[in-house]
Amino acid sequence: MKKLLVLLLTLLLVVGCGGPKTDEPSETPTEETTEEVTESTSGKIAPAETGSKEIAKLVLEFVPSKDADVIITGTANLNELLIEALADEGYTIDEVDITVGTSYDATGEALAAGTIDLGWLPGGTYALYSDETDVILTATRSGLSNDSTDPTTWNGDDNATKKDGPQVTYYRSLIYATPSEYGKVLAEKVNAGEELTWEDLDKANWAVLKTSSSAGYIYPTMWLMENYDKKITDLTNVVTLDGYGSSFAQAASESVDIIVCYADGRNDYEASWMIPTDSKDETGKAGLGRSDSIWNELNVIGVTEGIYNDTVAITMANPDIYNKEFIAAIQNALINIINTDEGKKIFDVYSHTGYAKAVDSDYDGARAALKAVTE
Numbered sequence: 001m002k003k004l005l006v007l008l009l010t011l012l013l014v015v016g017c018g019g020p021k022t023d024e025p026s027e028t029p030t031e032e033t034t035e036e037v038t039e040s041t042s043g044k045i046a047p048a049e050t051g052s053k054e055i056a057k058l059v060l061e062f063v064p065s066k067d068a069d070v071i072i073t074g075t076a077n078l079n080e081l082l083i084e085a086l087a088d089e090g091y092t093i094d095e096v097d098i099t100v101g102t103s104y105d106a107t108g109e110a111l112a113a114g115t116i117d118l119g120w121l122p123g124g125t126y127a128l129y130s131d132e133t134d135v136i137l138t139a140t141r142s143g144l145s146n147d148s149t150d151p152t153t154w155n156g157d158d159n160a161t162k163k164d165g166p167q168v169t170y171y172r173s174l175i176y177a178t179p180s181e182y183g184k185v186l187a188e189k190v191n192a193g194e195e196l197t198w199e200d201l202d203k204a205n206w207a208v209l210k211t212s213s214s215a216g217y218i219y220p221t222m223w224l225m226e227n228y229d230k231k232i233t234d235l236t237n238v239v240t241l242d243g244y245g246s247s248f249a250q251a252a253s254e255s256v257d258i259i260v261c262y263a264d265g266r267n268d269y270e271a272s273w274m275i276p277t278d279s280k281d282e283t284g285k286a287g288l289g290r291s292d293s294i295w296n297e298l299n300v301i302g303v304t305e306g307i308y309n310d311t312v313a314i315t316m317a318n319p320d321i322y323n324k325e326f327i328a329a330i331q332n333a334l335i336n337i338i339n340t341d342e343g344k345k346i347f348d349v350y351s352h353t354g355y356a357k358a359v360d361s362d363y364d365g366a367r368a369a370l371k372a373v374t375e
Helices: 002-018 068-072 078-088 103-113 123-129 182-193 198-202 214-230 244-252 264-274 323-340 341-350 359-373
Strands: 054-062 092-100 116-123 134-142 173-177 206-207 239-240 258-262 299-303 312-314 355-359
Touching: 054 103, 068 092, 068 182, 068 312, 068 341, 078 092, 078 299, 078 323, 078 341, 092 244, 092 312, 103 123, 103 312, 116 123, 123 214, 123 244, 134 214, 134 323, 134 359, 173 214, 173 244, 173 264, 173 341, 173 359, 182 198, 182 299, 206 244, 214 258, 214 299, 244 258, 299 323, 299 341, 323 341, 323 355
Parallel strands: 054 092, 054 116, 206 239, 206 258
Antiparallel strands: 116 312, 134 312, 134 355, 173 258, 173 299
């Protein structure tokens, strides 16, 4: 019965990967004023109709799915572009402050508390904090040249993935064997076409992210549940890291045997993988000091089902931010920015190539997955 439940939940999630419609605004009640805030039919507090058109400071925060300095460098011009784009929407913004959270949960908590206004959250993190935050956009991205669930097709230089697929509203998480002594044993077994046993996996040292991370925890857990009727919490040796930069560093140093990451993670760390540890790649990532390519050394041993794309979420704690007019304005502003060459370059730090207007119900599947893996 448990395995059947997991399969049904997974099917629900894949169906949910059809993507939100880009021409529909967020679904919110119409009988609302700034002074009177009620609850929507979904249980959320509905946004007010309007708020101030002059905002002293708008605070944006990104989760640390990349190194913080890489994100800050990559989004350096976003503040000016956003001030200009919101001016076109009738808003005067004196300052835009861009930060990187210390963890996914920290960004979710800051949104819930109202200490930040907008947060870029993975679907699983949004699901965890969706009672106190609201989704306004879903990211689209270029699909990869490989979307197979067969791990052997992902490994080696000849199978290096390219970001040249069609625009998609989902991605996958991959379970990687590192170049540690035992990681190589796991990789060799999978590449030879052999099935890994639970005992094989349980002997390994795993590195994962916190429980709200879609690719770093939730969907790898779903993969374990579907294939072994087990969860990450059933593993003997697990370390929880603060971000994917730490995961790749742990893999390169052979400190762990298995890491989990979004499917284009190796693309993002390909250059830094073979750079000396006292150097950095062009994006600012520290060198990882390996002597062979990441495609040869970091082998895929498992592929998850599709994960609904990242969100742009908004705080519900500040009526000057959480109101219908500002939501529409910030949606338009970010969509317009990412449709420019400069905007595409900025959001490439997250592999986002577009934004589509979203509603909370788009992430019902993410909530179901989060519940399944945390119960």
